[in-house]
Amino acid sequence: MIRTTKSRFKMAMAVSATFAAAVLLAGCSTSSTPSAGSSSGADGDYTVAMVTPESTGEFYGAMYCGAQAAADDTGVILKIQGTPGTSVEEETQVLQSVLATDPDGLLLTVWDNNAFNETLAPYTESGKPLVMPDSFLSNDAYVQSIRTDSYQSSYDAAVQALTDFKITTGKVLVVTDAPGNAIQTARAEGFRDAIKEKSDLTMLEFSYVGGDSAKSSQAVSSALAANPDLSLVFSTNIGAGTGAANGIETSGVDGVTHIGYDTASAQVEELKAGGYDALIAQSPYKMGYEAMDLMSKLLKGETEASSITGDAKTVYSDWALVTAANVATADIAPFLYTTDCSAVS
Amino acid sequence: MSASELKFAQAPTSSSALWHKVLKVLSNRAVQIILVEIVVIAIFQALSPNGAFLSEANIRGMLLTASQVLLLATGQAVLMSAGHIDISQGAVLIFSSVIAGNVMIAAQDSMSLPAVLVLGAVVAILSGVFLGAINAFMVGVVGINSLVTTLGMLSLATGASQVITGGVNLFGMPRELISGFGAVKFGALPLPMLVSLLIIAVIWVFYRYTGWGTHTLAMGSNFLAARRVGIKTLLITFGIFILSSALAGAAGYIDLARYSTTNISGHLNDSMAGIAAALIGGTALTGGRISFLGAIVGSFLAIILQSGLVIINLSPFYQTIAVGAMLLIAVSLDRSSRNRKGGD
Numbered sequence: 095m096i097r098t099t100k101s102r103f104k105m106a107m108a109v110s111a112t113f114a115a116a117v118l119l120a121g122c123s124t125s126s127t128p129s130a131g132s133s134s135g136a137d138g139d140y141t142v143a144m145v146t147p148e149s150t151g152e153f154y155g156a157m158y159c160g161a162q163a164a165a166d167d168t169g170v171i172l173k174i175q176g177t178p179g180t181s182v183e184e185e186t187q188v189l190q191s192v193l194a195t196d197p198d199g200l201l202l203t204v205w206d207n208n209a210f211n212e213t214l215a216p217y218t219e220s221g222k223p224l225v226m227p228d229s230f231l232s233n234d235a236y237v238q239s240i241r242t243d244s245y246q247s248s249y250d251a252a253v254q255a256l257t258d259f260k261i262t263t264g265k266v267l268v269v270t271d272a273p274g275n276a277i278q279t280a281r282a283e284g285f286r287d288a289i290k291e292k293s294d295l296t297m298l299e300f301s302y303v304g305g306d307s308a309k310s311s312q313a314v315s316s317a318l319a320a321n322p323d324l325s326l327v328f329s330t331n332i333g334a335g336t337g338a339a340n341g342i343e344t345s346g347v348d349g350v351t352h353i354g355y356d357t358a359s360a361q362v363e364e365l366k367a368g369g370y371d372a373l374i375a376q377s378p379y380k381m382g383y384e385a386m387d388l389m390s391k392l393l394k395g396e397t398e399a400s401s402i403t404g405d406a407k408t409v410y411s412d413w414a415l416v417t418a419a420n421v422a423t424a425d426i427a428p429f430l431y432t433t434d435c436s437a438v439s
Numbered sequence: 440m441s442a443s444e445l446k447f448a449q450a451p452t453s454s455s456a457l458w459h460k461v462l463k464v465l466s467n468r469a470v471q472i473i474l475v476e477i478v479v480i481a482i483f484q485a486l487s488p489n490g491a492f493l494s495e496a497n498i499r500g501m502l503l504t505a506s507q508v509l510l511l512a513t514g515q516a517v518l519m520s521a522g523h524i525d526i527s528q529g530a531v532l533i534f535s536s537v538i539a540g541n542v543m544i545a546a547q548d549s550m551s552l553p554a555v556l557v558l559g560a561v562v563a564i565l566s567g568v569f570l571g572a573i574n575a576f577m578v579g580v581v582g583i584n585s586l587v588t589t590l591g592m593l594s595l596a597t598g599a600s601q602v603i604t605g606g607v608n609l610f611g612m613p614r615e616l617i618s619g620f621g622a623v624k625f626g627a628l629p630l631p632m633l634v635s636l637l638i639i640a641v642i643w644v645f646y647r648y649t650g651w652g653t654h655t656l657a658m659g660s661n662f663l664a665a666r667r668v669g670i671k672t673l674l675i676t677f678g679i680f681i682l683s684s685a686l687a688g689a690a691g692y693i694d695l696a697r698y699s700t701t702n703i704s705g706h707l708n709d710s711m712a713g714i715a716a717a718l719i720g721g722t723a724l725t726g727g728r729i730s731f732l733g734a735i736v737g738s739f740l741a742i743i744l745q746s747g748l749v750i751i752n753l754s755p756f757y758q759t760i761a762v763g764a765m766l767l768i769a770v771s772l773d774r775s776s777r778n779r780k781g782g783d
Contacts, residue, residue, distance in 0.1 A: 174755075183694075190746070
């Protein structure tokens with residue numbers, strides 16, 4: 095322990111200077127992932143900012159890859175920021191700082207459609223373009239929203255899965271987040287409605303487990319014990335899915351088909367190992383690419399924001415049902431989430 | 440010894456007296472943090488495009504974020520000076536915003552708008568008072584440790600909020616809450632920040648100039664001795680827990696005014712941010728020492744770092760590391776902490 099104040103001070107200054115230099119150099123340098131805060135674009139006339147939650151996750155990692163690719167193709171500078179968390183106040187802090195840099199355009203994903211209207215008001219009222227991949231605002235103050243139709247994708251995937259896996263009888267359990275999560279509820283309800291309308295299977299009550307795998311595992315084990323004819327389980331998020339796979343395995347019951355939502359790399363590994371029978375995959379890369387592409391067109395005047403009205407303000411992006419059989423094919427590659435841009439294109 | 444050497448040995452010269460005064464000021468933790476913040480602000484401003492860091496919009500954004508953190512940090516500082524802690528502030532904030540929001544939505548048709556807004560503020564603070572009283576009862580009367588008590592309150596308040604709302608955030612708040620309070624600004628200074636500073640100023644005056652402050656510090660320093668000397672420890676315990684939760688209630692009202700909705704699944708790190716701000720600013724965790732100025736500048740440190748790192752476009756992967764490292768550095772520069780009772 096250094097006792098003298100002078101040498102403690104010197105040590106503290108030396109350590110802090112080295113550390114600060116290292117972090118700043120590492121963080122600001124370019125690398126293969128666009129989320130390194132790097133910018134690109136030859137002419138660099140326009141600067142577009144992109145803000146999302148879960149900025150260190152794989153879904154948005156793939157979206158960043160797509161947006162960066164479009165930025166490179168159209169010669170616009172893209173600055174990607176975000177919060178690793180998912181809460182409103184964390185993202186508002188980041189958004190406030192980003193708006194202070196006065197970007198020419200904004201690509202924004204929010205998980206609460208109401209809470210950001212006020213913070214965005216100065217930006218949207220200034221007439222600058224706002225394009226929203228994977229979300230929308232309740233006050234419609236955006237040019238276009240490019241997102242997955244959570245309800246319909248689940249509905250259609252359920253119908254496809256019933257045929258592909260030849261499930262004709264039994265009960266169905268849906269494990270999902272909480273009633274307040276609009277997207278997860280839409281996924282759950284789409285699946286439920288497809289089962290009710292397009293099959294003879296019986297739906298059990300929704301099981302609300304949040305994103306907690308332990309709760310999900312417990313819920314699925316209990317359901318299997320209470321319903322021996324349970325033949326299909328649908329989990330709407332990663333945590334619920336991991337728990338459900340675990341619950342099915344520990345119960346030792348055969349003949350239960352497990353379908354999950356989203357294809358993070360941990361889930362893809364589970365799919366290959368047999369924990370899932372299928373995964374409903376969104377296309378974040380494409381969402382990012384198309385959003386940035388539209389933004390470039392808006393900035394360069396090739397498209398007019400006023401020409402996009404009514405139904406055209408919402409574009410539903412593709413989804414795919416990924417199974418162990420097709421997971422390695424080139425068609426499915428754009429649907430797998432990853433932060434490694436060289437793996438998607 | 441010669442005459443000139445004798446003269447030298449008599450009294451310190453005015454320049455060394457001044458130097459001692461400067462050193463004494465610099466040994467104040469709050470001042471050190473202010474200096475660190477000035478350096479950090481200068482660096483960020485120099486590195487930011489078009490001076491975006493100190494633009495009016497960014498300063499206003501940072502002050503808005505700080506308006507809530509300041510209230511929580513003050514509550515934590517007062518509690519910590521008495522040797523207690525409150526990790527339920529985030530949950531109390533959510534609960535207060537849920538109750539106040541529902542009351543305002545229900546009342547907006549039958550009362551005039553200004554009355555509805557005032558009613559909302561009163562209800563938010565009273566919800567905090569209610570939960571704070573429960574905390575105080577468990578700690579002061581039943582005798583449970585404050586960490587465990589507020590941990591229980593965290594779950595209770597979160598659960599109650601979820602039951603009341605069914606998990607769905609509120610909508611339909613009166614627009615005037617934002618136009619009349621949340622979005623009002625005087626240049627770069629937002630009204631919520633002004634209100635928070637006023638509240639803290641009032642608390643500081645009471646703490647510093649009435650017996651309450653000294654008695655609270657005495658409780659934190661040596662609880663048994665304070666009680667035996669005749670200090671009304673139970674009354675003060677009730678007072679400080681109610682204060683902490685009432686401040687969380689006020690922060691809940693500001694939350695409603697900023698977002699026009701509740702945020703039931705958020706605010707998970709609010710208590711930690713308040714505790715960190717108070718600690719960084721020089722309030723001792725074990726009690727007996729407090730710094731209001733420190734709590735204020737401590738709140739700003741993390742906010743300044745966050746905003747600056749976003750503006751200079753540091754990758755989000757590195758931002759969390761950078762903020763944590765800077766906080767540790769800012770605290771480790773304090774050389775006099777070794778000698779203080781209660782450590783750091």
